Amino acid sequence: MKVAVVGATGMVGTVMLKVLAERNFPVTELIPVASARSAGKQLEYKGKNYTVVTLEDAVKMNADVALFSAGGDTSLEWAPKFAAAGTTVVDNSSAWRMDPTKKLVVPEINGDVLTAEDKIIANPNCSTIQLVMALAPLHKKYKMKRLIISTYQSVSGTGVAAVRQLENEQNGITDGEMAYNYPINRNAIPHCDVFMENGYTKEEMKLVKEPKKILGDDSFAVTATAVRIPTAGGHSEAVNVEFANDFDLAEVRAILEATPGVIVQDDLDNNIYPMPALAHDKDEVFVGRIRRDESLPNTLNMWIVADNLRKGAATNTVQIAEYLLAQGLLPA
Numbered sequence: 001m002k003v004a005v006v007g008a009t010g011m012v013g014t015v016m017l018k019v020l021a022e023r024n025f026p027v028t029e030l031i032p033v034a035s036a037r038s039a040g041k042q043l044e045y046k047g048k049n050y051t052v053v054t055l056e057d058a059v060k061m062n063a064d065v066a067l068f069s070a071g072g073d074t075s076l077e078w079a080p081k082f083a084a085a086g087t088t089v090v091d092n093s094s095a096w097r098m099d100p101t102k103k104l105v106v107p108e109i110n111g112d113v114l115t116a117e118d119k120i121i122a123n124p125n126c127s128t129i130q131l132v133m134a135l136a137p138l139h140k141k142y143k144m145k146r147l148i149i150s151t152y153q154s155v156s157g158t159g160v161a162a163v164r165q166l167e168n169e170q171n172g173i174t175d176g177e178m179a180y181n182y183p184i185n186r187n188a189i190p191h192c193d194v195f196m197e198n199g200y201t202k203e204e205m206k207l208v209k210e211p212k213k214i215l216g217d218d219s220f221a222v223t224a225t226a227v228r229i230p231t232a233g234g235h236s237e238a239v240n241v242e243f244a245n246d247f248d249l250a251e252v253r254a255i256l257e258a259t260p261g262v263i264v265q266d267d268l269d270n271n272i273y274p275m276p277a278l279a280h281d282k283d284e285v286f287v288g289r290i291r292r293d294e295s296l297p298n299t300l301n302m303w304i305v306a307d308n309l310r311k312g313a314a315t316n317t318v319q320i321a322e323y324l325l326a327q328g329l330l331p332a
């Protein structure tokens with residue numbers, strides 16, 4: 001397959017190249033794409049060097065698949081141009097996620113909604129993916145009524161500039177570029193993405209809306225608070241979920257343990273619980289601190305952690321491409 005990676009020099013794009021190589025995606029020609037600033041730069045993929053090209057050049061190269069992670073504006077403008085050129089686009093930005101004509105996909109959950117007619121497919125937000133991976137099987141069994149989510153998100157979720165800001169601050173460099181309004185080292189910033197008219201951030205509203213679209217069910221209520229913390233990589237979520245039906249804790253654990261892509265780390269006697277440091281560079285979603293909310297019937301508390309650059313972004317995108325390929329949904 002001729003594969004374009006748009007945003008190949010970025011945080012997600014770099015991991016995308018790594019994941020494509022690791023999973024042996026059948027790449028016959030790689031087209032790394034970034035802004036004009038990076039055009040001409042060399043990127044290595046499987047021991048071979050490739051030259052970074054601009055979007056203008058890449059669109060004419062008629063890739064079979066383009067994996068986009070170059071921001072919403074780039075996707076809004078360029079994904080339709082790639083699609084018109086016959087390329088199937090899997091997009092990591094928020095540009096198309098809530099567009100009713102586009103599918104929002106986590107392959108393990110709703111890959112079956114994809115058809116050969118889908119030319120622009122949206123990859124959900126990183127915090128959403130790890131959330132639905134853990135909740136989908138529980139929703140199926142006990143039916144969710146209400147979700148309360150608090151996130152603890154790493155700086156890699158913002159991109160290379162934010163990782164640089166944290167590193168600069170940790171190294172005592174005080175005049176470096178700022179990705180956030182405030183220092184992030186030794187801090188917690190309750191502000192992920194931009195504020196909206198209702199007082200929530202866009203990140204919080206993604207957590208409200210995207211799970212309903214992926215699960216194909218808008219009968220449950222969701223509220224969220226998203227917080228940026230000085231962790232280099234890996235997002236964590238404290239999740240309180242009220243179900244319509246009662247559950248048995250041992251059965252909840254058994255369901256999660258049997259869910260492909262989910263790993264239960266919940267052994268209090270040995271201080272075992274999910275943490276970003278343990279999830280680093282892993283494709284699975286880790287769940288622990290599974291316990292009954294004793295203040296409300298049929299309600300569960302849990303702690304969900306994943307590497308935001310892997311299952312939260314690159315891995316899920318590559319899995320969508322793999323699914324399309326396996327189902328014969330890409331142009332011959």
Ligand SMILES: NC(=O)c1ccc[n+]([C@@H]2O[C@H](COP(=O)([O-])OP(=O)(O)OC[C@H]3O[C@@H](n4cnc5c(N)ncnc54)[C@H](OP(=O)(O)O)[C@@H]3O)[C@@H](O)[C@H]2O)c1
Binds near residue numbers: 072124161308
């Ligand atoms: N980080 C995460 O955990 C995460 C998770 C899910 C989704 N996403 C989404 O993925 C996208 C990229 O995020 P990131 O964290 O990888 O950001 P990043 O590290 O800042 O990288 C941005 C990438 O986009 C390229 N780019 C920027 N403007 C461009 C333009 N006008 N034309 C062509 N290429 C352009 C950059 O190229 P240059 O190097 O040439 O500037 C770079 O390759 C965003 O839409 C983000 O919302 C991120």
